[in-house]
Each structure stands twice: as structure tokens, then as C-alpha cells.
Amino acid sequence: MNTPLRRVATVMLVMFLALMGSATWVQFVQAPGLNADSRNVRTLYREFGNARGPIVVAGGAVARSVKVDDSFGYQREYTDGELYSAVTGFYSVVHGSSQLERAANDQLTGRGDQLFFSRLRDLVTGRKPEGAAVETTLVEAAQRAAFEGLGDQQGAVVAIEPATGRILAMVSTPGFDPNALATHDVSAANEAYAQLAEADGNPLRSNATLETYPPGSTFKLVTAAAALESGEYDASSTLPAPVRLDLPQTSATIGNFGGGGCGANPITLADALRVSCNTAFAQLGMDLGDDALREQAQRFGFDDASLTIPMAVAASRFPAEANAPQTAQSAIGQFDVAATPLQMAMVSAGIANDGKVMRPYVVERVRAANLSVVSQTEPEVLSTAVSPGTAAQLTDMMVDVVANGSGTSAQIPGVQVAGKTGTAQTSADAAPHAWFTAFAPADDPQVAVAVLVEHGGSAGSEATGGRVAAPIARAVIQAVLAS
Amino acid sequence: MATVEPHRVRAGRGVELWLLVLALALAVGAYALVGLGTSDEVPADVLGYGAGLAALALGLHVVLRWRAPYADPVILPVTIALNGIGLAMIYRIDIAYEGAGKDHGFAGRQLLWTTISVVLAAAVLICLRDHRTLRRYTYTAMVVGLVLLGLPLLPVLGTSINGARIWVNVGSVGMQPAEFAKLALAVFFAGYLVTHRDTLALAGPRFAGLQLPRARDLGPILVVWAGSIAVLVFERDLGTSLLLFGLFVAMLYLATERVSWVVIGLAMFVGGAVVASSVFSHVGARFDAWLHAMDPEIFDRMYGGSGQLVRGLFGMASGGLFGTGWGQGRPDLVTYAESDFIVPSLGEELGLTGLLAILMLYVVLTQRGMRAAIGVRDGFGKLLAGGLAFVVAWQCFVVVGGVTRLIPLTGLTTPFLAYGGSSLLANWIIVALLLRVSDDARRPAPAARGVRADEPLPGEVPDDDAPVPTRVPAAAAAQGASAGAEPDDEHPTERIGGLS
Numbered sequence: 001m002n003t004p005l006r007r008v009a010t011v012m013l014v015m016f017l018a019l020m021g022s023a024t025w026v027q028f029v030q031a032p033g034l035n036a037d038s039r040n041v042r043t044l045y046r047e048f049g050n051a052r053g054p055i056v057v058a059g060g061a062v063a064r065s066v067k068v069d070d071s072f073g074y075q076r077e078y079t080d081g082e083l084y085s086a087v088t089g090f091y092s093v094v095h096g097s098s099q100l101e102r103a104a105n106d107q108l109t110g111r112g113d114q115l116f117f118s119r120l121r122d123l124v125t126g127r128k129p130e131g132a133a134v135e136t137t138l139v140e141a142a143q144r145a146a147f148e149g150l151g152d153q154q155g156a157v158v159a160i161e162p163a164t165g166r167i168l169a170m171v172s173t174p175g176f177d178p179n180a181l182a183t184h185d186v187s188a189a190n191e192a193y194a195q196l197a198e199a200d201g202n203p204l205r206s207n208a209t210l211e212t213y214p215p216g217s218t219f220k221l222v223t224a225a226a227a228l229e230s231g232e233y234d235a236s237s238t239l240p241a242p243v244r245l246d247l248p249q250t251s252a253t254i255g256n257f258g259g260g261g262c263g264a265n266p267i268t269l270a271d272a273l274r275v276s277c278n279t280a281f282a283q284l285g286m287d288l289g290d291d292a293l294r295e296q297a298q299r300f301g302f303d304d305a306s307l308t309i310p311m312a313v314a315a316s317r318f319p320a321e322a323n324a325p326q327t328a329q330s331a332i333g334q335f336d337v338a339a340t341p342l343q344m345a346m347v348s349a350g351i352a353n354d355g356k357v358m359r360p361y362v363v364e365r366v367r368a369a370n371l372s373v374v375s376q377t378e379p380e381v382l383s384t385a386v387s388p389g390t391a392a393q394l395t396d397m398m399v400d401v402v403a404n405g406s407g408t409s410a411q412i413p414g415v416q417v418a419g420k421t422g423t424a425q426t427s428a429d430a431a432p433h434a435w436f437t438a439f440a441p442a443d444d445p446q447v448a449v450a451v452l453v454e455h456g457g458s459a460g461s462e463a464t465g466g467r468v469a470a471p472i473a474r475a476v477i478q479a480v481l482a483s
Numbered sequence: 484m485a486t487v488e489p490h491r492v493r494a495g496r497g498v499e500l501w502l503l504v505l506a507l508a509l510a511v512g513a514y515a516l517v518g519l520g521t522s523d524e525v526p527a528d529v530l531g532y533g534a535g536l537a538a539l540a541l542g543l544h545v546v547l548r549w550r551a552p553y554a555d556p557v558i559l560p561v562t563i564a565l566n567g568i569g570l571a572m573i574y575r576i577d578i579a580y581e582g583a584g585k586d587h588g589f590a591g592r593q594l595l596w597t598t599i600s601v602v603l604a605a606a607v608l609i610c611l612r613d614h615r616t617l618r619r620y621t622y623t624a625m626v627v628g629l630v631l632l633g634l635p636l637l638p639v640l641g642t643s644i645n646g647a648r649i650w651v652n653v654g655s656v657g658m659q660p661a662e663f664a665k666l667a668l669a670v671f672f673a674g675y676l677v678t679h680r681d682t683l684a685l686a687g688p689r690f691a692g693l694q695l696p697r698a699r700d701l702g703p704i705l706v707v708w709a710g711s712i713a714v715l716v717f718e719r720d721l722g723t724s725l726l727l728f729g730l731f732v733a734m735l736y737l738a739t740e741r742v743s744w745v746v747i748g749l750a751m752f753v754g755g756a757v758v759a760s761s762v763f764s765h766v767g768a769r770f771d772a773w774l775h776a777m778d779p780e781i782f783d784r785m786y787g788g789s790g791q792l793v794r795g796l797f798g799m800a801s802g803g804l805f806g807t808g809w810g811q812g813r814p815d816l817v818t819y820a821e822s823d824f825i826v827p828s829l830g831e832e833l834g835l836t837g838l839l840a841i842l843m844l845y846v847v848l849t850q851r852g853m854r855a856a857i858g859v860r861d862g863f864g865k866l867l868a869g870g871l872a873f874v875v876a877w878q879c880f881v882v883v884g885g886v887t888r889l890i891p892l893t894g895l896t897t898p899f900l901a902y903g904g905s906s907l908l909a910n911w912i913i914v915a916l917l918l919r920v921s922d923d924a925r926r927p928a929p930a931a932r933g934v935r936a937d938e939p940l941p942g943e944v945p946d947d948d949a950p951v952p953t954r955v956p957a958a959a960a961a962q963g964a965s966a967g968a969e970p971d972d973e974h975p976t977e978r979i980g981g982l983s
Contacts, residue, residue, distance in 0.1 A: 001865045002857050004740045008733055008869060009853035012876040016846045019880060020839055022887035026799045027835040034800030039782065039793070042801045042813050 045072065052076065053108040053131030053369070055088050055100055057138045063088045063101070063178070065131075076182040083147050086156070086172035086206040087136060087362060089311075090181040095193050099206060100134060100362070101178075103310040107132045107366045107374070130369035137166035137364045137377075142447075145479035146171040149472030153457030154200070156207035156341040159449040159476050162349040162439060164379040165358030167309065168447060168480055170342075172207040174199065201454070209313045212338035213452060216424025217276045217465065218435045219297075219333025221347055221394065224273055224281075226288050226296035228390040233284075235393050238266040245279040247325035254282045254328060257423060257464070270397045274405035276421060278332050285331020290322040293331060299385040300347045301357060302339070307382075309342075309362050316343035334425060345450035347385075348437045351394045352418070352445035355386040399442045407436065410470040412478060416442035419473065421465030431456035436469035440477045447480040449473045494925075495556030496548050502560035503540050510536055510567020513809060517575040520810020520832075535594075536567060539601040546605045550612070551922035555855060558921065561848045562899060562914050566597055566907070568841065569900035571809070572821070572828055579815035589821050589902045596904040600911035607915035614919050618863045621674025625703065628667035629710050631660035632727075635718055661714070661723040662896075662909035665730060665874055668707065672731065673866035675703055676738035680862070684739040707731060712755045719765055721756075722881060722893030728752045729877040734870045773891035791818050795827035795886050799838075806834025821902040823894055826886050841900070842883070849876040852917045858924030868920040871913045 026034070034040060051074060054061035062084045065074040076091045078084070089099025097105065105111075110131040139159075146157035150173040159169035180192035196204050205211060227233040241262040244253045255278065256262055262277035272280035285293055294303075297318040301307065305315040316339040322330055329335035342360060350357035359382040366374040386394070398418030401407045406421040422435030434456050439448035451472045456463025511533040518526035526532070540563045547554050574590035581587045611617070617624070676683070682700050711727040714720050732748035735741075760766040772789035775781050776796075781789050794817045802812060814820045814828035821828070830838045852872025856865045875898050882901075885892035896906040 001737060001740070001862060001869075004737045005853060005857050005865060005869050008737060008873055009850060009857075012849055012853065012873060013846065015876060015880040016842055016849075018889060019883045019887065020842055022884065022889040023799070023830065023835060023838050023842070026796055026887050027803055027830060027838070030796075031800040031803050034797055037777075037797065039779075040797040040801070042797050042816060045813055045816075 050074070050109065051130045051369075052091070053110065053133045055084075055104075055108075056133050056135040057084065057143070058140045060140075061133075063091070068184075070184055072184055075184060076178070078178045078182070081177040081179050082175035083143060083171070084138075085175040085178055085203070086208050087138065087170050088178060089206075090176070090178035090204075092181040092189055092193070093184055094186055094189050095181055098204065099311050100136075103308070103312070104134045104363060104366075107134055110369070132369065132374055133367045135364045135367060136362050137161075137168065138170070138362070139168045139480055139483050141479040141483045142169035142476050143171060145169070145475040146451075146472065147173070147175075149451075149475045150453070151458075153453050153468075154207070154455070155451070155453040155457060155469075156211075157449065157451050157472060157476060158208050158342045158345040159447050159480060160345045160349040160358075160360055162352035162445045162448045163358065165349070165360045165382070166364065166379075167342075167360050167362045169449075169476055170206075170208050170362065172203075172205075174201045174203040176203040206311075207452065207454075208341045209309070209311060210340070212314055212316055212340050212343075213433050213435075213454075214337060214424040214426065215333040215339040215344055216422035216433065216435050217278075217281075217333055218344050218347070218420050218422035218437045218450070219337055219339070220273055220276065220281050220331070221351065221398070221420050221437070222297050222300060223285055223288070223293060223331045224269060224397065225300075225351070225386045225390060225394060226292045227269060227284055228393055229296060229386055230288060230292060233269055235268065235270040235397055237269050239269060239272055239277075239280040240283055241265040241267040241272060241277050241280040243279070245282050245328070247282075247328055248286075249323065250325050252325060254278055254332070270400060273397045273420070274400045276401075276406050281332050282328035286324050286328050288331075290319070290327040290330065293327065294318045294320075296385070297337075299357075299383050300350055301343055301382060307360075309360050311362070313342060314340055316340050333422060341450045341452045343450075344435065344437045344452075345448055346382075348398075348418075348420075348439045348450065349445075349448035350383075350385040351391050351398070352439035352448050353391075354388040355384055355391040357382045357385050395442055398438070402438065406464070406466045407438070407470050409466055410436065410438055410474045410477075412440065412474055412481075415440050415477070415481065417474070417477065418442040418445075419470065421470060423464045426455070431461040431463060434459070434463045434468035435465045436473045438470070438473050438477065440481070447477055449476050451476075494552050495554075496544070496552060499544060499547070499556035499559060502557065503544055503563060506560040506564035506567065507533065507537050507540055509564050510571065513568055513571035514574060516809040517571050517578070518810075520808055521575065521578045532594075535598075536563075536570075539563075539598060543601055543605050543608075546608050547918065547922075550608050551918055553922045553925040553927075554918040555851050555921035555925065557847060557851050558914060558918055561844050561851075562911070565841070565844055565848070565899035568829070569825065569897075569902075570594060570597065572814075572825055572832070572900070573902050575810050575832070576814055576821045576825075576828060578810070579813070580821075583815060585815075592904070593902050593907070596907045599904075600908045603908060604911040604915035604918075607912055608919060611916075611919055614864050614867060614916060614923065615861060617670050617867065618674045618677070621671055621678075624667045624670040624674065625707070628664045628671055629706070631664035631667060632710055632714055632723075634660045659896075659903065659905040661720065661726075662903075662905040664723075665726060666871075666909050666912060668727060669730060669734070669867060669870040669874060671707075672734040672738075673863050673870055676734055677862040677866055680738040683735070683744075684741055704731075704735070708751060712759075716759060716763070719763065720894070721766060721769060721891075722885075722895035725752075725881055725893060726874065726878055726895060729881075730870060730874045733873045733877070734866055737866055737869050769891045769893070773888065776888060791824070792886065792888065792892050794818075795824050796888065798827045799830035799887070802831035802834045804835050806830070806832050806837055808832060822896060823882070823901065824886060825901045826883050826897055829900070842879075845876065845879050845898075849873070849879075851921070855917055855921035855924045859920050860923070864920050864923060868917055868924075871917055875910065875913060 052065040055063040063078050066077050068075040087100055089101045091097045091101040108131045142159050146169045154173055157169055157171045160167055176196050181189055183189050243261045244255050246253050262275050267277055267280050302316045302318045307313045319336040326335050330337050346357055359380045361377050363377055365376040368374050395418050398420055399416055402410050402417045402419045407419040410417050410419050417438055417440040419438030424433040434453040437450040439445045451469040453468045457468050459468045514532055515525045515529050518524055543559060570593055573593050577587045577590045679700055711724045714724045732745055735744040760770055772781055776789040776793050782793055798814055798817055809832055812831040814831050817824045817827060849872045852868055856868035859865055878895055878898055881893055882895045882897045884890040896903045898910040
């Protein structure tokens with residue numbers, strides 16, 4: 001009977017091998033899929049049950065996880081939640097997460113590839129894995145200046161360090177209190193979410209990076225750059241500047257802000273930018289052609305859907321095809337041209353940085369729970385928008401805008417500010433968006449900023465970029481220079 | 484004329500003692516880690532717990548030294564290790580249930596059942612001096628087995644839990660008689676098949692290359708087949724039915740060495756199961772839940788859905804390679820985490836690594852059982868040990884295969900790990916019987932047996948290193964010369980010990 005016994009013993013061994021195989025299949029091969037299954041509450045519990053890393057601004061945590069005695073174990077807490085909501089986003093049991101909480105989730109939970117060794121150490125020492133701290137590039141004073149400058153108005157501010165691309169401030173109003181969404185009280189979280197989802201100005205979406213607006217006259221920087229880059233124009237080239245410009249192929253006309261002339265006709269390119277002369281730039285756009293404008297816009301970062309900071313950024317756009325009248329409108333930032341506030345800050349930053357646009361980023365470094373630096377973001381050139389010569393000419397022209405033109409309210413004593421105003425038409429019955437983008441000091445740029453106030457903010461239809469948006473930019477620039 | 488070479492026989496009790504220390508360290512360490520994992524401190528009663536478990540294990544060890552000195556030294560430590568891991572996991576799940584305000588207190592009861600089981604195993608080893616005694620009770624065992632299977636159907640005793648009528652309530656204690664039925668039926672099969680193996684294997688018509696059995700030999704076998712199908716039909720217990728039938732087919736094969744029996748057996752069972760699955764919705768639902776487990780509709784189905792199975796898979800997946808660690812996962816998110824789903828619980832907290840280690844323990848345990856079957860000289864012992872070792876392996880396969888989606892899920896307990904008194908008791912008796920058979924198998928026979936007095940005197944129990952006596956009577960030496968041949972199973976010439 002020993003032969004069948006041996007055979008049965010072999011069959012038993014095969015049975016156990018099959019079990020080992022199926023256990024491996026579940027726990028190794030299928031595990032990622034099972035862990036990602038939306039019905040798997042365990043993943044959620046585990047994420048909440050581990051100490052999620054903090055999001056840090058200037059050494060202080062603006063989002064952190066504190067131990068609580070409920071089934072999740074940890075509660076996400078936000079300091080100055082509304083102030084930083086455009087950067088941190090929210091982290092909710094029921095509604096998922098947004099912005100950095102989502103984009104840097106791997107680091108915050110400690111699951112990122114870079115944190116492999118720290119996980120291995122936790123495994124060996126039996127410590128509960130702890131997430132890494134995500135340190136942002138934000139400057140607290142600049143963030144506050146932007147937030148307070150916008151106040152109750154809907155809009156956004158983005159400030160960038162031109163030489164590196166570090167984002168020094170990023171504010172979107174209305175903001176929201178992420179604590180209301182992070183609560184483990186599901187019904188309270190649901191109610192807060194429903195309220196925010198229906199609120200005016202879409203507080204849950206960052207205006208600074210996820211919404212696009214007609215950039216209005218701030219786009220004239222791109223048009224001017226295209227003109228200078230073509231080699232056929234310089235700052236003193238003269239342009240026709242009629243009170244009204246008839247557009248070909250149509251009965252439409254383009255007029256100037258306030259309906260008057262531009263002070264001179266013809267006008268130099270520099271003066272046209274200084275007084276933000278629509279008719280001169282519309283004609284210039286038609287003369288350059290939509291291809292030249294599009295190419296120039298793209299070199300500043302338009303039409304790039306792949307940009308992440310590390311949060312996803314909505315692509316700013318220049319229309320793919322445009323006839324002459326459309327090109328004329330596009331040249332002054334109307335028609336289908338749309339830009340995020342971040343994009344307009346990148347335009348200024350590119351000019352400030354001798355024509356090189358740096359890749360913008362908001363995560364300075366990631367630090368593991370034991371404080372060792374896991375990763376450090378290195379500045380990287382995103383594109384070369386214009387030549388240093390063009391950048392220098394544009395800078396001079398922008399300095400003139402603030403010194404003697406439409407942007408005088410951005411003046412700072414003792415600091416040369418280079419800027420450009422914008423007042424973008426949206427629809428006939430709505431007040432225009434007020435824009436201002438600038439950098440300073442002009443000879444040694446430390447900060448580039450873009451300010452958008454939707455529909456003129458508190459100034460309503462009286463609003464211009466110079467009146468409403470420029471003072472906010474000035475406050476942000478001052479805050480950065482003072483820090 | 485062959486002579487018996489003086490050779491050393493290791494009884495292995497010393498080895499067993501060291502392995503037991505390891506097993507106890509594993510069990511007590513697991514218990515302490517559960518405390519550390521759940522409340523950051525070692526449970527206050529860890530020393531008492533360790534002492535109690537050690538007393539049980541060492542007590543059984545002493546009984547082995549006394550009554551079965553040559554028993555396999557690996558079986559007991561492996562069993563203690565498995566039981567200890569199970570206790571720690573049940574204790575851990577208790578803590579989670581307590582926190583969630585659910586029924587708890589399983590660990591205490593499991594510890595009580597462990598104590599009862601080990602004491603009973605010791606009693607079996609003390610009272611049953613020779614496994615061949617059991618052969619006298621072949622047909623008694625069949626009747627007992629069938630009665631045990633039928634018990635849950637009795638109106639007052641039986642209770643239906645989750646659709647399966649497999650429980651019997653005696654006073655306040657619930658029992659699963661099927662666990663004991665498998666034991667009784669293993670004894671019956673061993674006794675019956677060893678008597679009828681030749682007629683089953685050789686007599687009867689041949690058909691299509693298969694040796695068909697004679698009708699009169701088939702009778703008792705058909706009774707048992709009908710019994711296990713009846714379990715499936717009337718008690719809605721696919722697991723037990725599958726378990727018994729697996730045991731039955733395996734032992735038939737062991738006895739007859741005819742693959743035809745396996746083919747016939749499988750055909751009968753598959754036929755029965757297919758009919759059952761089309762007639763009985765719960766069996767069909769099991770198949771649905773197995774094949775389309777991730778389907779949202781089946782996942783959410785209230786009865787016969789795959790929710791429990793998939794939640795178990797989620798648990799195992801979140802454990803990954805190394806697990807969350809004792810007390811740091813969420814095994815309590817699966818219903819019956821402490822019993823039917825203890826394997827996913829262990830998979831979650833100990834990871835794939837831990838689960839593979841546990842499966843290896845089962846491999847060692849069951850292969851040592853088969854080793855005893857191969858080593859023992861009488862046909863009844865071979866069949867009994869082979870059948871018992873197989874049924875442990877088969878039960879593991881059905882349970883673990885079920886929760887890992889290798890085969891459809893059936894409600895069975897994982898031997899030694901899962902919560903449940905009947906299961907623990909029955910499996911400890913299986914271990915006691917395997918130890919008993921292995922003692923016979925590893926005894927330095929035939930030489931030593933020939934000179935053995937009625938009782939091995941304490942001084943005669945060989946030390947690990949002591950040489951076997953070389954003084955061999957002529958008759959025993961002659962028997963030794965024919966050691967390659969199996970002794971006549973039908974007419975055992977040796978003394979058969981009775982129940983003392």
C-alpha cells in the first residue's frame with residue numbers, strides 16, 4: 001500500500017502548492033487591483049489610520065494629521081485652511097482629495113517610490129509607517145498679502161520666483177475651509193461639500209490653476225514679444241493707432257479703452273504698451289499673423305496640458321485657427337484666448353528671467369518622518385520664450401507702464417516695478433475681469449506676479465486692471481521683497 | 484540469512500522538546516505582539532497564558548514519553564504552533580470585535596477548548612495502546628459516523644445557521660457533528676477497506692478499461708456516498724459533503740490502488756454536485772459567487788453574494804507580502820473573521836510570507852502523517868493514518884482554496900486555526916491517532932518488538948542515542964529478514980493491545 005500512499009502524499013503536496021500559488025496570486029499579483037477597488041474600505045481606513053505627513057509652509061504645518069480616538073485613528077487638520085486651500089486642497093473620507101493632498105498623496109502617505117527605504121526601515125523596526133512631510137515653496141507673507149488684497153472679491157493671485165519657478169504665493173478666492181470636508185462626521189462633510197459645490201465662484205476649484213480667463217491686455221506682452229522676436233520691430237517702431245480699427249471681412253471694429261485715441265497716431269510700440277492701445281496691437285497682431293502669435297504664446301507655456309506643479313494645471317490656450325479679425329482680437333487677449341493666472345505669472349516671470357520660463361513648482365522638498373530629505377525639487381527651464389535682448393526691451397517697456405502708464409498704482413517707492421494691466425471683456429452685461437501682471441525689481445527680479453479679479457471685483461464696471469488688480473500685485477511684491 | 488545490524492534509533496523526544504519550546508515561543512510571542520499591536524503593551528496575563536500553554540504542550544510531551552516514546556517528534560510541535568497562532572489571531576479579532584461593540588470572548592472559549600482537546604488527545608494516547616483496536620469497531624464507526632451526520636436534521640437538536648443545518652445544540656454548547664463524523668468514517672473506511680481491498684480491486688467486471696466493483700462490495704460504499712450527498716441536500720453543507728467525499732475517494736484509492744475508483748468517485752460526486760447546483764439555489768449561488776466574485780451585482784447580493792469572499796480578498800491584498808503586523812490590520816471587516824475566514828485574517832496581518840509559513844506547517848504536519856502511514860506495518864494503520872493525514876490536508880485545501888478563490892467557497896473550519904470547539908477537538912484526536920500510529924511505525928521493529936515485554940520498562944525506553952538491543956531471537960530475526968514484505972494484514976500475528 002506504500003505506492004498509493006506516496007502518490008497521495010504527492011497529491012497533497014501539490015494541493016498545498018496550489019494553495020500557495022493562489023495565496024500569492026491574491027496577495028501579490030492581484031493585490032494592487034484589489035487595493036484600488038472602490039469597495040475596499042480598508043485602503044481608506046489604512047490611509048486614515050496612518051500618520052499622514054504634514055504640508056509645510058515656512059517651517060509650519062498648514063495641514064497635519066492628529067491622532068483621534070475613532071475608527072480612522074487620525075484626523076486631518078488645517079491651519080488657516082481658507083488661506084492655503086488653493087494649494088493644500090482637501091482630504092476627505094467621503095469626497096476624496098484635491099490639489100496637493102491628491103497630487104502628493106504618495107509622499108504624504110509614505111507610499112512613494114522615493115520612500116522605499118524608509119518603509120523598509122519601518123518594516124524592520126515594526127513602526128507604523130509615517131508619511132513624509134511635503135514642504136512648499138510658499139512665502140507666508142506673500143500668501144497673506146495676496147489673500148487680504150483679494151478680500152471678498154473673486155479672483156486669484158500667483159507669485160513666482162522668476163529665476164527658479166518657485167511659486168511664492170498662490171491664492172484663489174473664494175477659498176474654503178478644508179476642515180469642514182476633512183471631518184469624519186460623514187453627514188457634516190456631505191453637507192459642507194454640497195454647500196461648497198453650489199457656492200458662487202466655485203470655491204473647490206482653484207482659480208489660480210484650474211480656471212482660464214480671457215487675459216485681456218496682459219496678453220499684449222505676448223504680442224509685443226512676438227513683434228520684437230520677429231526682428232522687424234523694436235520699442236520705437238511706429239504703429240497705426242486709430243480711434244477705431246475696422247476689421248477686415250466683417251463690419252466689426254475694435255476701439256480703445258474709454259473710446260478715445262491712444263495719445264498719438266501713429267504710436268511707438270513702447271507707448272502703445274504703456275497706454276495699452278488696443279487698435280495698435282490689433283493691427284500689429286494682424287500684421288504678425290496668428291501663427292507667429294500662437295508660436296510665441298506656446299513658448300510662454302500656452303496650449304500645454306501636461307504641466308503639473310505637481311497639481312494638474314488647466315491648459316491656457318491660443319485658438320488653433322484664426323482669421324484676420326479673430327487674430328486682431330486674439331492679439332489683445334480677447335476672442336478665444338484664455339489663460340490661467342498661473343500662466344500670466346509665467347509670462348512675466350519669463351520676461352524677468354531673460355526670456356527663460358522656469359518650470360513652476362510648489363513642492364520645495366519632501367522630508368521623511370525621520371527628517372531626512374527624500375527629494376528636493378531642482379529648478380528646470382521649461383522653455384525659452386524670448387531672447388535676452390527682447391526680454392530687456394520688454395522689461396523697459398513694462399517699467400514705463402508702471403512709471404508713466406496704466407499701471408501707476410503698482411508703484412513702490414525705491415523699487416522699479418515692471419508690469420502690465422489688463423481689462424478683459426467677458427460678456428456685454430458683465431463687468432470686465434481686472435488683470436495685472438508684474439515683476440520687480442526690474443533690474444534684479446525677485447518676484448513675478450499675476451493678479452486676476454473677476455468681473456472687476458468690488459469696483460464692478462468701473463474696474464480696470466490698473467485700479468483693482470495692480471494694488472494687490474504691489475502688496476504681494478512688497479511682501480516678498482520684505483521677507 | 485540476513486542479520487540485524489545494530490543501529491541507532493532516535494525516538495526523538497529530545498528533539499520534540501526543543502521544537503516544542505520553539506512552538507511555544509511562537510505562540511506566546513504572537514500573543515504578546517497582538518497586545519503590542521493593538522494597545523502598545525504586552526498583555527498582562529502573557530506569563531500565565533504562556534505557562535498554561537506550556538503546561539498543556541509539555542503534559543502531552545510527557546504522555547508521549549510514557550505511552551508512545553517513538554511517536555513522530557515533529558507532529559506535536561507543529562500542531563501546538565498552529566493552535567497557538569490560531570489562538571493569538573482569535574484573541575486579536577476579539578479585541579477588534581470588543582472595540583466595535585460586537586460579540587466577543589472567542590479567545591477564552593477557544594483556550595478552554597484547546598485545554599479540553601489536549602487533555603482528550605492525551606487520554607486517547609493513554610487509553611488506546613494500539614491503533615488496531617479501532618478495527619474492531621469498523622461497523623460501529625460507520626453507524627456512529629452516519630448518525631453524527633444525521634444529527635443536525637433532528638428537529639430539536641439541530642439548528643440552521645446561515646442556511647446550513649450543520650449545528651447541534653447540546654445544552655448551551657453548539658457542536659458541529661460533521662467534524663467527528665469525518666473521524667468515525669475514517670475509522671470505518673480503514674477497517675472496511677482493509678478487509679475488502681482485494682475483492683474491490685480485483686473482483687468484478689471490467690468495462691472500458693475500468694475495473695468495476697461487484698455490487699455486493701459496493702453496498703456500504705454506496706451507503707456512505709448517499710450519506711454525503713444527503714448532507715449536501717438536506718443540510719445544505721457543501722463543505723462537509725466535499726470533505727467526506729474527498730476522504731472516501733482518497734481512502735478507496737489507497738486501499739485498491741485503482742485509479743478507476745478515483746474516476747468513479749469523482750464522477751459520482753461531480754454528477755451529484757451538478758444536479759444539486761441546478762436543483763438547489765444555494766449551491767448554484769456558490770458557483771456564481773466564485774466565478775463572478777467581483778461583479779457588483781453579486782458582490783452586493785444579500786444572500787449567496789460574494790461580499791464576504793471579496794472582503795476577505797481585500798484583506799489579504801492589503802496585507803500584501805509582509806502583512807500589516809499583528810493587531811494592525813482590519814480583519815474584523817470580514818464577517819466570520821475568527822472562524823471560516825481566519826486564513827484571510829492571518830493573510831492580512833502576517834502577509835503572504837506568514838501565510839506561506841502557515842501552509843508549510845500544514846505541509847509538514849500532513850506529510851509526517853503520511854510518513855507514519857508508510858512506516859506502519861499493518862494495512863489498517865496505513866489506511867487510517869493515510870486517511871487522517873489526507874483529510875487534514877483536504878480540509879485545508881477546501882477552506883484555503885475557498886477563501887483565495889481557487890475553488891468555490893464552502894463553509895469549513897481551518898484545522899487548529901479557526902475558532903470552534905468541535906473542529907479543534909476532532910483535529911486534536913486526529914493528531915493523537917497519527918502520533919499513536921507513528922509510534923508504531925517508528926518503533927525499532929521487528930527486532931525490538933520481538934524482545935519487548937508486555938510493557939516497555941522505563942529503563943528500556945531507548946534514549947535518543949542508545950543503540951537498539953542486538954540480542955534477537957531467531958523467530959524475530961527471520962521476520963526481520965522478510966521486512967521488505969508487508970505483513971499479512973488479515974491475520975495479524977502480533978499481540979493487539981486493548982483499551983486499558
